[in-house]
Each structure stands twice: as structure tokens, then as C-alpha cells.
Amino acid sequence: MMKNIIFRVSIGAALFTFHTATAQVRFTNRDANSSSINSSAFIDASSAVNNNATSNVGKGLLYPRTDLSTFTAFGGSPVGIPNSYPTFYDGFVVYNTKVGDTAGVGATQGTLTAGFWYYDNKSKTINGGTWKPLGENPGNTSDTSIYNANGTLNSNRTVGLGGKILNFEGPDPIIGFRSTSANASEIFLHRDNNGTNIPAGQYIGKLNFSGKVEGVNRYLAGISSVYQGNGTTQDSELRFSVNGESNNQLSLDNQRLFANTRIGIKTSSPTEELDVNGNVRFRGVTETSSIAATDRFMLLGEFGVGKRLSLADLKTAIGPDNNTNIYNANGTLNSNRTVGLNGKILNFDGPDPIIGFRSTSANASEIFLHRDNNGTNIPAGQYIGKLNFSGKVGGVNTYLASIRAAYQGNGTTTASELRFSVGGETSTELILNKDGNLGVGNITPSQKLDVDGNARLRNVPNGNLNVPDRYVAIDGNGNLKKVDIDLPAFGLYAQSNSTVTRYADNVARPLVINDYTRINSIYVTRINGNTFRAEKDGIYTIEVWAYYSNIPPADGPGGDVTRGCSMKLDIPSGGAVQKVGDRWADNTGTNGFTRTKRLQNGEIFSVSTRCIRNGSQTYQTAPGSSIMVTYLPSN
Incomplete structure (x- = not known):
């Protein structure tokens, strides 16, 4: 294989040297050779006597470095005529430096690697060729190629290891087998046994999983196949091991999997189709409230071997039922029943016990505690x-x-x-x-x-005392009584927050009350700025205060400089009251009184002020003037 590669490099180098002879090409110790005119070689370096006489001069060709991924067009024009690149660069050789990617012109076989590549072009177009690494499809080698040009096997092949071990190593190695047909992929582990039958009990093949533990490569898990036949049958078993190569946890034996198969869990010699060395648990089993005639119960024999038993056979084995069955087949009572305890105690014990009674009808559930008292009346x-x-x-x-x-x-x-x-x-x-x-x-x-003791009432809502509301009293024996206590109730509090100018012309004008801090509308409501209405029959106490500013002095000789302005409370049925107030040295003044009178529901009362002075003089009612009303029930 290596000889072939060197040969092709030499040919490619010669082609490349000839092609670039007219460019900047250096020939070392060049000698003239007159016989080269009719030579079979279009370039000859072997006839250089000076170079042949040295050990390291003129011994090889140097190619320019080329990045084929950026090589996007072939130079030279025209192309494809007898005297100008008639082969469309077929056989063109370069030294590529790019690793990965593909060539910029033409197709690429695989991906680029560093080394010599040649342009294989039989297409008769400049861009129709394929770049191939030098050495692919050598065509002249003593080694046998098992691959076609497209990378597929050219026939069924067997890789002879010769007693050696073939490992595939690398970071995150993955080996895949993909079937491109409608058939499944297969991996064969075959034991030829030197051409003889495999003895019973010996391994056919193993699939081992290993890794480094405590610094040593160890077998950790595996799947192995063991022959169990007599040389004429196909009996075999599969063993699954974890925690080491020989620690079998699951075994499938006897002919083929799922056909007369025995499965052993934690035993390598199962005697039944499922042989478990330990307990079992069934999850997700469907619950049912009925037993079909074809249903069977499962029993365990003396050595744990399972058996099927019908309901009829189970009843026969248990024996006749001398007691009355109180249940129907679906588990419901077949009639009203009484459980006789016969002087015993029936307890329900268990962690977090819950007993429920659920009515499936429109009626409520009931629990009866009945005393029959031996058939006599209860004392x-x-x-x-x-x-x-x-x-x-x-x-x-x-x-x-x-x-x-x-x-x-x-x-x-x-x-x-x-x-x-x-x-x-x-x-x-x-x-x-x-x-x-x-x-x-x-x-x-x-x-x-x-x-017998004290009491406390929580979250009682607040409210007002209304008719016929009463107070609660406790007598000397602790008995509660309703009592009616005539206690005053708040009705109104309002005041003025502004200054109002009035003429001192002896005309009564409203005392402006515009800040209604609080009104209990059960007893009093406001009609306008100084007029109010009683809402219940009863005794009303009305307290009024007026504040003045800029009060002019009284006119005339000997006038009273301390005489202020007057205030009047108008109440129906002769209940009006009027009083002259005081005037102070700074021209301010005050006036106030309290009037208590029984009013009927709906009666009106109001407050006004006046001042008597000559001319067009004025006075002012000042902020702070107020009215307060309390209510007392009357019979």
C-alpha cells in the first residue's frame, strides 16, 4: 500500500512541475541533456549527474501549499481544447493544508485532510470532478481491498483477528448499526468451537460492561449466553448479571426466550417458568368487585410452586359452610343483619384507623347505640x-x-x-x-x-340602641333580665370652620354650621346649614355656642361697649330662646346657652344670630361656633 502511494506522489509531482515550468520554478544544479528531445519522460531529473552524486541535493519535488476549501476556480483559459488543458484538469495534484470542510470547486470525497489530493474529473466540464485523497482506489497494490469506491463492502467479509484483540477507543465512543432496508439490524456472537459441538454448560457469547473501580478495570455487569443442549438440540439460556461478571441475578433458559422459557431471578437453575429466590410484588393489578366463572385463585405449594384453583374447588377444599353467608356475590349484604358479639369485644386495630359510613342514597348516614335492657324498660x-x-x-x-x-x-x-x-x-x-x-x-x-362561671362574648357587632332594644342585667341569682334604662344618646355634633360677614341691622340670619363631625340620623337629621329635624319622640338637649369677630361698639351716649350680638334657638311650641352675648376689648365675642325640650318626631329647630348697630356696620360669625344635641327617651 505504501509503495503505491509513493509512486502516485511522484507522478503527481512530475505533472505539477511540468505545468508550472513557465512560472517561478527553481531547478537545482540543472544539466543540459541533448537526448531529452525524444525522451519518453516529459520531465527528467534522473539524468542530473551533479544531483546524483550527492546524498541530499535535488532528491525530491516541493509543492506549493494549498487550502482546497478556498480553492474556488481553476486558472488558465481556454480549457478543454487539444492544446489547452484538454483533460479538464483530470489528475491535477495539490498538497492540501485544510483539515475538515470541503473543496471550493468540484465535489469532495469525504472531508478534507492534510496531504496530497488529486482531481478525478471524467466529466468533460471544469467543475464536474471530485477531489480525492492520494492513495484512494490505488488500482495497483498487492493488498486486497474489501470496499467499493463508494465505501460499501464489495462482498461478504470476515475480519480475521488472528488471536488478537480489536478495541475501539476514543472519547465518548459510539458504534451504530443502521439497517437501510426493511429488515432489522443484527449482531452475531458465534462460537465455532474449533468445528466441534459446544459442550453443555459452556458460554456461547458474552456482552460485558466494565469500568475502572479502585484504579483497576473490573467487570461490573453482563449478559451471557450458555449452551444447555446435548449437541443435537438448541437448548440454551441467557444470564443477566450485575455487581460483577459471575453474579447472576436473572436467568432465562430452555430452548428459546418466550417459548418454553424458564426465568430465574437470583437463581441460575430455575425449575419453573418463573423461579424467584425471594418475595414478589405485583403493581398496577386491576381491581374487580366480582369473580367470573373462569377466574382462578393462585396458591403456593410446599416449595413455593404456584397452582391455580377455581372458586368451586376452593369452597370444596375449605369444606361446607355451616354458618349463614350474609353477603351477596358482589359483597353487599343480602338482608338486614345483626352481628352477635356474644359478650365479646370487637376492636378495630391498625395504624391510623378510619371507619367511614357513606350514604349512597339521598338519606343521611346513621349510627345507632341501642340499649335493649334485657327486654325491659330502661330505668x-x-x-x-x-x-x-x-x-x-x-x-x-x-x-x-x-x-x-x-x-x-x-x-x-x-x-x-x-x-x-x-x-x-x-x-x-x-x-x-x-x-x-x-x-x-x-x-x-x-x-x-x-x-357556673363567667362568660365572654366575642365578635359582637357594634350598633345603636333602637326601640324595642333593651339592656341585659344579671339579678342576685345570676339570672339574665331585659331592662329599659333611660340613658342619653348622642344625636349631633357640628361646628363652623369659616368666617361669615353679616350686617348689624337687627335682622336674624342663620348661624352657619358647615362641618358636620358626626350625626346620628336615628335621632337627628340636617335640613340645611342651620336647620335640623328631630327623628324620634323624646327629650332633646341642645347646646349652642357662637363665636364672633369685628363686633362694632354700641352707638349713642353712654353706649355699652361690652354688649355683643344675640343668638336665637327657634323651637316649635313656644320653646324658642334668645340671649345677648358679650363683646370683648379686641372686638371679638361669645354667646352660648343650653335648652332642653321634649320634641315630637319631625319637629324642626334652627339657630340664628343678629346684631343692632346704626348705619351700615357689619359683624362676623367666626370659626368654632358649634351645636351639640343629645337624646333621652321619654314615655
């Missing part, structure tokens, strides 16, 4: 039934809480009571007696709610 004061809650306390099972029903009738009535205890079975912290009275801390309640 008064005795328990009908109990629901007890117990647990281990101090290392002993102890009753902790209970709900008990006690009979309180005379044998002809249904009078009864419920007792609730949280301090043990016999204590009673809450009782609902036969009269419907609920006692808290008191077992003989005399009222609907009888509490």
Missing part, C-alpha cells in the same frame, strides 16, 4: 349509650373524654339527656338536659343556658 338515670375517647396516659389506657346519653323518663316518655365530659369518663362539664336546658359547669341547669 331513669341510666346510660343509653356512650361514645368514649381513650388513650395511654402514664403508661395506662385511660378514658379521657366521652359523650353519654342517659335516660330521664318514667318508662313511658322519651325524656333523656346528653352529658359531655373532658376530664375523664365520669366528669360532666357540659349537659343538655331533658328540658332543653344547657348547663356549662352545672349538671342541673334551670335555664336554657345555665353557666
Whole structure:
């Protein structure tokens, strides 16, 4: 193979040298040879006597370096005529430096590698050729090629290893077998056994998985095939191992997989179709509420071998049922039934036990605790039934809480009571007696709610006292009573926040109240700035204060400089009141009074001011003037 490559390099070099003779080509120690005119060689370097006489001068050809991925066109024109590149560069040789990618002109066989490449072009077009690495399809070699030109095998082949080992090494190695036909891919592990039959118990082939553990390459898992025939049969088995090559965890034997196959799990010698050395678990098994006639139960024999058994055979094996079956075949009761305990105790034990009663109809579920009392009436004061809650306390099972029903009738009535205890079975912290009275801390309640202790009411909504609302009082015996206490109720508070100028012409004008801080519309509503309406019959207390500024002094000789302006409260039915206020040295003043009067629902009251001065003088009502109304019920 190597001789062939060297030969072709020499030919390519000669072609390249001839082609570039007219360019810048250096000939070392060139000698003239007159006989070259009729030579068979178009370039001859072997006749250079000077070069032949040396050991290292003129011994080879040097090619220019070429990156074929950037070689996009052939030079020279025209192309394809007898005296100008008639072969369309067929056989053209270059030394390529590009690794990877493809040539810039023509096709590329594979991807580019560094080395000599030649242009194989039989297409009669300049771009129709294919670049091939020098040495492909040598055509003159003593070695036999097993490949066609397109890389496919030219016939069935066998790779002879000669006792050697062929490894495929590299980072992340992957070897794939892809079937390009409609048939499946196959890998054969064949043992020829030197032309003789394979003895029983010997391996046919192995697929091993290994890796480095503790610095040493170790077998870790494997799939192996073992012959189990007699030299004339195909009996064999598959063994699957983990945790080492010889640690068989799963075994399939006897002829072919899935045909008379025995599967052994953790045993290498299965005696049944499935032989498990250990327990088994079945997941995702479909549940059913009925048993078909063809269904079978599975039993395990003395040595763990499975058996099938029909329901009829199972009943026969169990023997006759001398007891009455209370269930239908689908598991429902076949009639109303009573479980006789015969003086015994039936407990339901288990982690996190839950017992549910679900009604599948439109009616509610019920639990009955019935006392038959040996067929006689239950005496008064005795328990009908109990629901007890117990647990281990101090290392002993102890009753902790209970709900008990006690009979309180005379044998002809249904009078009864419920007792609730949280301090043990016999204590009673809450009782609902036969009269419907609920006692808290008191077992003989005399009222609907009888509490021996204090009480606390949470989240009671706020509200106003309305008719016929009443207060709750507690008498000396702790009984609650409704009482009617005449307490004042808030009705109105409002004030002025602005200054208003008025003429001092003895004309009454409204006292402007424009900041209504709070109004209880149950008792009082506002009509306008100084006029209000009573909304309930009752006693109203009205307190009014007026503040003044820029009050002119009184006119005339001996005028009273302390006389201020007057304020009037108009109330129906002769209830009006008026008062003159004070004037201070800084021309400010005040005026205020309180009036209490019984008003009817709908009656109107209002507040006004006036001032008496000569001419066109003015005064001002100032911020801070206010009115407050309280209400007291009256019978």
C-alpha cells in the first residue's frame, strides 16, 4: 500500500512541475541533456549527474501549499481544447493544508485532510470532478481491498483477528448499526468451537460492561449466553448479571426466550417458568368487585410452586359452610343483619384507623347505640349509650373524654339527656338536659343556658340602641333580665370652620354650621346649614355656642361697649330662646346657652344670630361656633 502511494506522489509531482515550468520554478544544479528531445519522460531529473552524486541535493519535488476549501476556480483559459488543458484538469495534484470542510470547486470525497489530493474529473466540464485523497482506489497494490469506491463492502467479509484483540477507543465512543432496508439490524456472537459441538454448560457469547473501580478495570455487569443442549438440540439460556461478571441475578433458559422459557431471578437453575429466590410484588393489578366463572385463585405449594384453583374447588377444599353467608356475590349484604358479639369485644386495630359510613342514597348516614335492657324498660338515670375517647396516659389506657346519653323518663316518655365530659369518663362539664336546658359547669341547669362561671362574648357587632332594644342585667341569682334604662344618646355634633360677614341691622340670619363631625340620623337629621329635624319622640338637649369677630361698639351716649350680638334657638311650641352675648376689648365675642325640650318626631329647630348697630356696620360669625344635641327617651 505504501509503495503505491509513493509512486502516485511522484507522478503527481512530475505533472505539477511540468505545468508550472513557465512560472517561478527553481531547478537545482540543472544539466543540459541533448537526448531529452525524444525522451519518453516529459520531465527528467534522473539524468542530473551533479544531483546524483550527492546524498541530499535535488532528491525530491516541493509543492506549493494549498487550502482546497478556498480553492474556488481553476486558472488558465481556454480549457478543454487539444492544446489547452484538454483533460479538464483530470489528475491535477495539490498538497492540501485544510483539515475538515470541503473543496471550493468540484465535489469532495469525504472531508478534507492534510496531504496530497488529486482531481478525478471524467466529466468533460471544469467543475464536474471530485477531489480525492492520494492513495484512494490505488488500482495497483498487492493488498486486497474489501470496499467499493463508494465505501460499501464489495462482498461478504470476515475480519480475521488472528488471536488478537480489536478495541475501539476514543472519547465518548459510539458504534451504530443502521439497517437501510426493511429488515432489522443484527449482531452475531458465534462460537465455532474449533468445528466441534459446544459442550453443555459452556458460554456461547458474552456482552460485558466494565469500568475502572479502585484504579483497576473490573467487570461490573453482563449478559451471557450458555449452551444447555446435548449437541443435537438448541437448548440454551441467557444470564443477566450485575455487581460483577459471575453474579447472576436473572436467568432465562430452555430452548428459546418466550417459548418454553424458564426465568430465574437470583437463581441460575430455575425449575419453573418463573423461579424467584425471594418475595414478589405485583403493581398496577386491576381491581374487580366480582369473580367470573373462569377466574382462578393462585396458591403456593410446599416449595413455593404456584397452582391455580377455581372458586368451586376452593369452597370444596375449605369444606361446607355451616354458618349463614350474609353477603351477596358482589359483597353487599343480602338482608338486614345483626352481628352477635356474644359478650365479646370487637376492636378495630391498625395504624391510623378510619371507619367511614357513606350514604349512597339521598338519606343521611346513621349510627345507632341501642340499649335493649334485657327486654325491659330502661330505668331513669341510666346510660343509653356512650361514645368514649381513650388513650395511654402514664403508661395506662385511660378514658379521657366521652359523650353519654342517659335516660330521664318514667318508662313511658322519651325524656333523656346528653352529658359531655373532658376530664375523664365520669366528669360532666357540659349537659343538655331533658328540658332543653344547657348547663356549662352545672349538671342541673334551670335555664336554657345555665353557666357556673363567667362568660365572654366575642365578635359582637357594634350598633345603636333602637326601640324595642333593651339592656341585659344579671339579678342576685345570676339570672339574665331585659331592662329599659333611660340613658342619653348622642344625636349631633357640628361646628363652623369659616368666617361669615353679616350686617348689624337687627335682622336674624342663620348661624352657619358647615362641618358636620358626626350625626346620628336615628335621632337627628340636617335640613340645611342651620336647620335640623328631630327623628324620634323624646327629650332633646341642645347646646349652642357662637363665636364672633369685628363686633362694632354700641352707638349713642353712654353706649355699652361690652354688649355683643344675640343668638336665637327657634323651637316649635313656644320653646324658642334668645340671649345677648358679650363683646370683648379686641372686638371679638361669645354667646352660648343650653335648652332642653321634649320634641315630637319631625319637629324642626334652627339657630340664628343678629346684631343692632346704626348705619351700615357689619359683624362676623367666626370659626368654632358649634351645636351639640343629645337624646333621652321619654314615655
